[in-house]
Amino acid sequence: MSTPLSVQLYSLRDSLAQDFAGTLRRVAEIGFAGVETAGFPGTTPAAARALCAALGLKISSFHGPAPVGATRQESLDLAGALGVKRIVLPYLDPKLFATLDGVREVADLLNAAAAEAKANGLHFAYHNHWFEFGLIDGKPAFDHLLPLLTTDVEFELDLYWIKVGGQDPTALIARLGDRAPLLHVKDGPANGYEAAMVAVGDGAIGYPDVIATHHAEWLVVELDRCDTDMFTAVARSYSFLTEKGVAHGRVK
Numbered sequence: 001m002s003t004p005l006s007v008q009l010y011s012l013r014d015s016l017a018q019d020f021a022g023t024l025r026r027v028a029e030i031g032f033a034g035v036e037t038a039g040f041p042g043t044t045p046a047a048a049r050a051l052c053a054a055l056g057l058k059i060s061s062f063h064g065p066a067p068v069g070a071t072r073q074e075s076l077d078l079a080g081a082l083g084v085k086r087i088v089l090p091y092l093d094p095k096l097f098a099t100l101d102g103v104r105e106v107a108d109l110l111n112a113a114a115a116e117a118k119a120n121g122l123h124f125a126y127h128n129h130w131f132e133f134g135l136i137d138g139k140p141a142f143d144h145l146l147p148l149l150t151t152d153v154e155f156e157l158d159l160y161w162i163k164v165g166g167q168d169p170t171a172l173i174a175r176l177g178d179r180a181p182l183l184h185v186k187d188g189p190a191n192g193y194e195a196a197m198v199a200v201g202d203g204a205i206g207y208p209d210v211i212a213t214h215h216a217e218w219l220v221v222e223l224d225r226c227d228t229d230m231f232t233a234v235a236r237s238y239s240f241l242t243e244k245g246v247a248h249g250r251v252k
């Protein structure tokens with residue numbers, strides 16, 4: 001059975017800044033089942049939710065602050081306004097993954113965020129980049145981190161950045177299982193973090209084999225930057241994943 005396909009709206013941030021509603025209409029016209037939000041230029045979370053509902057787009061999740069400390073209420077309010085059950089923390093300072101003390105600080109933050117989310121009927125996930133897989137004492141920082149986390153901490157695995165970090169995306173999917181309910185699918189040369197990305201299926205990752213055995217709730221297309229037109233790359237990604245039968249769009 002295929003998995004519903006969402007798009008991380010950060011990919012379309014330039015278009016959103018010019019015309020938020022028009023951009024979402026184009027996403028719906030491509031056929032995506034949902035969107036993952038990351039900001040609301042020119043609109044509000046509540047208005048974005050209403051627009052998505054009118055277009056038949058589900059909000060799979062959102063990128064936002066962790067529900068702890070000074071950003072606790074902002075995070076919880078965003079979840080409520082969007083009607084979303086899964087908060088994704090999209091980024092932490094790479095310096096935190098350079099030392100064991102930094103990794104322990106990350107673990108404390110993620111554990112606290114997951115506990116607060118759970119107490120409010122929500123889920124909390126962390127989105128990786130490449131730097132979580134740099135070596136500390138000969139072992140990837142991620143491997144130091146994982147044993148320190150409670151099982152309430154989920155992951156949105158970015159499969160491209162895992163590859164750029166020198167790891168095997170398929171192996172990490174298998175290792176985390178149900179703790180990775182969201183998978184970011186992006187593509188490119190995978191030879192460094194500065195390289196431009198390409199439509200899913202046109203790069204070095206090896207889709208769909210790399211996600212053939214996943215158990216994620218959503219696949220989420222995300223392209224940070226492309227040398228080609230971004231909407232064209234997003235639409236090509238949609239076509240590739242749906243035609244291969246690993247993902248599906250809206251049920252019409």
